[in-house]
Each structure stands twice: as structure tokens, then as C-alpha cells.
Amino acid sequence: MAGILIIDDEPQIRELLIKHLNELDQMPMVAETLADGLEMVASGTFDLIFLDVNLPDGNGIEALPLIKNSRSEPEVIIITGEGDEQGAKMAIDSGAWDYILKPFSGYEIKLQVKRSLDFRASKKALNSSPEKILNRSSIIGSSPKLLSRLNMVAQCAKSDANVLITGQTGTGKELFAKVVHMNSRQEKNNFVVVDCASLPEQLVESVLFGHVKGAYTGADSNQDGLVKKADGGTLFLDEIGELPLSIQKKFLRILQERRFKPVGGTNEVVSHFRLVSATNRNLEEMVRENQFRSDLLFRLRTIHIDLPPLKECKEDIKDLTLHYIYTLCNHHGFENKGFVSEFLKALESYDWPGNIRELISSLEKAILADPVSPILYPNCLPNPIRIHYIQSSMNKTRAGCDFKRVSQTSDKFQSIDLPDNLLDPIKPLKQVKDVAISIIEKIYLEKLMQSSNGDLDKAGTLSCISKSRIYSLLKKYNISRSV
Ligand SMILES: Nc1ncnc2c1ncn2[C@@H]1O[C@H](COP(=O)(O)OP(=O)(O)OP(=O)(O)O)[C@@H](O)[C@H]1O
The missing domain is CATH 1.10.8.60 (Helicase, Ruva Protein; domain 3)
Structure with missing residues (x-):
């Protein structure tokens, strides 16, 4: 049985949905408000959620991203009485499975439940499959985002398609490229890395394509380039965004024909390699700025793996x-x-x-x-x-303290009786402030002792003041711990 939740404030709609779901042998849970629904989503595991748009305490579509990003990443079917194109677009853009108008038919509901649960089951099977069939080498992690990238590596293993790996620096592009190689038909042959960012400008062609004896001063023997060394294996072009435009053109031809001429040579050399490239640059933007060839980009990214930041x-x-x-x-x-x-x-x-x-x-x-x-x-x-850790802990503590202070004392503070003669005759501000503060401090301390049942550790946590300071304030105002 799947985990299904209905978030709808209309009893008739809930009952109708429950009836249809029971006919599919499903036992849904229900929430009548958005707040209750979100709480259940945060603490439970759901495969499918029916979500009303106009709830008494909020708008379902606005809460959709929160629900989709919750732990179980459920499918969501929006149910609404007021269909509007903009709402439907927003829902689908935010990842809803479907957008159904009230009144709905039992057939429609059952069909979408079945489809979405089938989809989810196949997604689950796919997510758990890479670990069985894939040699993930030293790739660590099991977050949904990482597993989905490993799935793509598993897809790469089924063909010789060119692979483009993108992602910020340090996200594991080179590691993933190696794992693509290790899981490919080329696994037994070379994995040749070309760092396009550090290719010496005058020697780019020679390094990549090799040279024949006498091609230039110092070329005293025939030398294979990296492209030939990758024959039968994988050629990994790291930092491909740095490849000069002139070489991009040559590369395009090699990718089309798998043959090239070494520097100074007249005979063509053949090399059959699997191409994997990587970059942390935005190649599409580079294409728009004429820094990267669009036809090359098109060929490089037959399969595109975009690695998420940590x-x-x-x-x-x-x-x-x-x-x-x-x-x-x-x-x-x-x-x-x-x-x-x-x-x-x-x-x-x-x-x-x-x-x-x-x-x-x-x-x-x-x-x-x-x-x-x-x-x-x-x-x-x-x-x-x-x-960063200390600052974020401080912010959390502050937020907690502000909330507690206001919620525990505001009722009492509203009825503070100030002494009649506090402002009449007018006195120095400091004197007035000191009197007002001591009145508030006293009320606060009494309320603090009540809320903490006289437990000084708890009082310290609630008030964010030290135990010794609480002691001295209790003494100052002659307050007992058992107020
Ligand atoms: N999922 C992972 N599990 C374990 N180690 C990882 C993972 N991803 C990356 N690493 C490690 O992090 C380091 C950086 O990875 P890598 O060199 O592959 O990143 P990159 O994206 O190619 O970086 P750059 O763009 O700066 O070249 C390496 O030591 C790599 O082994």
C-alpha cells in the first residue's frame, strides 16, 4: 500500500477521494488545513499527495515547492475548484504530477493515482539500481541528487555516446569522468586526461595530435599525441571551455571522422576513443559570446551530467x-x-x-x-x-530567545503600572529608564520563575542569561524561586 495524503478542507471532497482510493485498496491519511498537512509531510513518508489550492490557512500551490522538496519527495496532484491557466502552469512548473478540476470523475482520479504510483515505483527501482550494476569506485554519498547522477553514469555505460560533465569546481567532475570510463566498454584501455587549461599555446596541436620527425625544430622523432594514445580508450578533455577556437574546429572534425593528421604529417591517423569532457564554465553563454563553437557543444553533450554543489x-x-x-x-x-x-x-x-x-x-x-x-x-x-558555525548558532539562539521573551511576557507587559510620579515632575531620562527597567525586570523574573518552575538551568536557557545573574536579580527584587 502506498503512502497517500489528502490535504483538503472540504469534507465531501475528502470523502469522495477516500472512496475512490479505497477502491484501489489504498488507505489515505487526511489533513484539513495546510499547516496540518505540512506537518504530516515533514514527519511522515508519502508517495502521493492530493493538494487543494484554496485552503483556510494558505494557498496549496505556494506550498508545493516545500512539499516536493520534503524528505519523501512525493508526487502531488493539485485539486482545485477554480481552474485557471496561470495556476495550472505554476503547479506544473513547481513539479506537480497533475492539476485536476473539481468535480472530478472516479475514473480520472484512479487513472492518475495508478500512473503516478507506477512512475514512482519505476523511479525507485532506477534509483536503487546503479549500486547493483555500477562500479561507483570511490564516489561517496547517497543523496537523491548524487544517486540521480550515478543513474546517468549507468546510462553512459550502455553506449559510447559523448559525455559532458559540468559543475562547480571541486564537485567531482574528473572523478565522475573516471567512473564513466571504468564502467564503459573502453575500461581495459587508456584513460587519457587532457587539461585544456594548461596546454602550451604553441604546442597545443603537437600535444594533441602528435608530430612527425622534423615537423619543427626539436622534433627529432615521430611522436604520438594524446588523441592517438586514447585509441580504444577514453579521452577526457578537462576544462574544455579553455580550448582555443582554432583547436575547437579541428576537434569537431576529429569527432566526426575519427581521423586527423599529426603536425607536419601527410598521412591521416585513426583513433577511436570515447570522449568525455568537463567544464565549470557556462558553455551556452560562451557560444552566445562567440567563444565556443555551437556545433562542437552540440556534439559534446550527447549525455550531459550536471553535478550539484555540495x-x-x-x-x-x-x-x-x-x-x-x-x-x-x-x-x-x-x-x-x-x-x-x-x-x-x-x-x-x-x-x-x-x-x-x-x-x-x-x-x-x-x-x-x-x-x-x-x-x-x-x-x-x-x-x-x-x-560561520558560531554565527549561525548565534542567529538561531537569538531567534529563539526573541520569540520566547515576547510570547511569555507580552500579556503581562501590556498592563504595567508605572508609578504616578514617574514623569511628573519631569526627571532625568536615566532615572526614568532605571525605574521602568527595574519594574519590567521584576515582572520578567516572576514570569521566568513560573515558566521554569524555579529550575535555574531551564530559566537560563529560556532567558539566555547566566545562572549567577539570575541569582543576583532574584535577590535584588526579593523574588523566591517558587513564585
Ligand atoms: N562524490 C564524491 N565522493 C568522494 N570523493 C569525491 C566525490 N566527488 C569529488 N570527490 C573528491 O573531491 C576532489 C575534487 O574532485 P574532482 O577533482 O573530480 O573535482 P572537479 O569538479 O574535477 O574539480 P575542478 O573543476 O576544480 O577540476 C577529488 O579528490 C575527488 O576524489
Whole structure:
């Protein structure tokens, strides 16, 4: 049985949907308000959600992204009484499965339930399949985004199609290129890396295509280029966005004909390689600015794998951390180290502009910061990460404190009685402020003792002031802990 939730405030609609779903042997759960629905989505696991648009406490379509991004990433069918084109477009753009108008037929509902659940089942099977059939080598992580990229690698394994891997620096483009090779028919042959960003300008052609003896001064023997070395294997063009326009043209021809002439040669050389390229640049933008050939881009990206930044796969940080602490400790000859929970929280709260590469180098710095300690603490981490963690913890605490202060005392503060003579005759501001503050402090302290049942630890947490300060204030205003 699937997990199905109906979020609708109209009892008749809920009953009708339940009836149709029961006929499919499904037992849905129901929520009458958006708030209840969102709470259930956040805490439960659902495959399919029926979502009304006009709910008493909000608009279903506006909540759609939140629901789609929830833990179980459910399919969502929007049900609405007022069909409008804009709403339907917004719903579909936000990832809704379908947009159904009331009144609906049982047939329509059952068909969409069946279709969406079938789709979900095949998606699940696909997501779990790469680990069975794919050699993922040292690729760590199991976040939905990473698994979907591994699925694409599995697709690559079925053909010799050209693959373009894009993503920010340090997201694993080269690692993925290797894994594409390891899972391909070319696996037993060379994986040849060409770093297009560091090809010497005068020698680009010679490095790529080779040269014959006497082609230029110093060319004292025939030399194969990297393209020939990749014959039967994989040619990996890293940083392809840096390939000069003149070479782009030659490459296009090689991709079409798989043959080329070495520098100074007259005979054509054949090379059958699988092409994988990678870049962190926006090639489409480069095409618009005439810096990259559109016909080459078209050929490169038969399969396009766009790797997500680490901040979008925070679920993977724990596994990556465990793996790399073990690997790095091994490398430096240390016993494996553990870490306190705040260490991981600090890593998970950071945005990682340098992605997985930055994570690895930060872990290495942390390990080397205190080689003898068997446990890693946040203070071993590089300063930007620590500072970010401290600041985000402070913001959370502040937000919590503001909320508590207002909600626990506002009712009492509304009826503060100030002494009649406080402003009459007029007195220095400081004197008035001191009186007003002590009145408020006293009310606050009484309320604090009530709310914490006189427990000073709890009072400290609620008020964000130290226990010793609470003691001295209780004494000052002669308040007992059992108010
Ligand atoms: N999913 C992953 N699991 C484990 N290690 C990873 C993963 N992704 C990347 N790495 C590691 O992160 C480091 C950076 O990866 P890689 O060099 O492949 O990134 P890149 O995207 O090619 O970077 P750049 O654009 O700067 O060349 C490497 O040490 C790689 O092994």
C-alpha cells in the first residue's frame, strides 16, 4: 500500500477521494488545513499527495515547492475548484504530477493515482539500481541528487555516446569522468586526461595530435599525441571551455571522422576513443559570446551530467567526512579519529564554495591541527568554517530567545503600572529608564520563575542569561524561586 495524503478542507471532497482510493485498496491519511498537512509531510513518508489550492490557512500551490522538496519527495496532484491557466502552469512548473478540476470523475482520479504510483515505483527501482550494476569506485554519498547522477553514469555505460560533465569546481567532475570510463566498454584501455587549461599555446596541436620527425625544430622523432594514445580508450578533455577556437574546429572534425593528421604529417591517423569532457564554465553563454563553437557543444553533450554543489547534497557530508578522515589518517600514519557531533554540525552548516575538494582539505587541516587527539572538535577546523558555525548558532539562539521573551511576557507587559510620579515632575531620562527597567525586570523574573518552575538551568536557557545573574536579580527584587 502506498503512502497517500489528502490535504483538503472540504469534507465531501475528502470523502469522495477516500472512496475512490479505497477502491484501489489504498488507505489515505487526511489533513484539513495546510499547516496540518505540512506537518504530516515533514514527519511522515508519502508517495502521493492530493493538494487543494484554496485552503483556510494558505494557498496549496505556494506550498508545493516545500512539499516536493520534503524528505519523501512525493508526487502531488493539485485539486482545485477554480481552474485557471496561470495556476495550472505554476503547479506544473513547481513539479506537480497533475492539476485536476473539481468535480472530478472516479475514473480520472484512479487513472492518475495508478500512473503516478507506477512512475514512482519505476523511479525507485532506477534509483536503487546503479549500486547493483555500477562500479561507483570511490564516489561517496547517497543523496537523491548524487544517486540521480550515478543513474546517468549507468546510462553512459550502455553506449559510447559523448559525455559532458559540468559543475562547480571541486564537485567531482574528473572523478565522475573516471567512473564513466571504468564502467564503459573502453575500461581495459587508456584513460587519457587532457587539461585544456594548461596546454602550451604553441604546442597545443603537437600535444594533441602528435608530430612527425622534423615537423619543427626539436622534433627529432615521430611522436604520438594524446588523441592517438586514447585509441580504444577514453579521452577526457578537462576544462574544455579553455580550448582555443582554432583547436575547437579541428576537434569537431576529429569527432566526426575519427581521423586527423599529426603536425607536419601527410598521412591521416585513426583513433577511436570515447570522449568525455568537463567544464565549470557556462558553455551556452560562451557560444552566445562567440567563444565556443555551437556545433562542437552540440556534439559534446550527447549525455550531459550536471553535478550539484555540495551545499545541495548536505546529506552526503557525514559519509564523505567518515571516509576522508579514515583515508587521511591512514595517509598520514595516524590512528583513525572520531569527532564530536558539533564538528559535523559545523561542516553541515557551511556552504562549501570549493565543494568536496574544500571539504577534504578542511578535514586534512583539522586532522593535522591536533595530530595526537583521537577526537576532532570544531576548533580544529579552518576559521571561516568555525566563524560561520558560531554565527549561525548565534542567529538561531537569538531567534529563539526573541520569540520566547515576547510570547511569555507580552500579556503581562501590556498592563504595567508605572508609578504616578514617574514623569511628573519631569526627571532625568536615566532615572526614568532605571525605574521602568527595574519594574519590567521584576515582572520578567516572576514570569521566568513560573515558566521554569524555579529550575535555574531551564530559566537560563529560556532567558539566555547566566545562572549567577539570575541569582543576583532574584535577590535584588526579593523574588523566591517558587513564585
Ligand atoms: N562524490 C564524491 N565522493 C568522494 N570523493 C569525491 C566525490 N566527488 C569529488 N570527490 C573528491 O573531491 C576532489 C575534487 O574532485 P574532482 O577533482 O573530480 O573535482 P572537479 O569538479 O574535477 O574539480 P575542478 O573543476 O576544480 O577540476 C577529488 O579528490 C575527488 O576524489
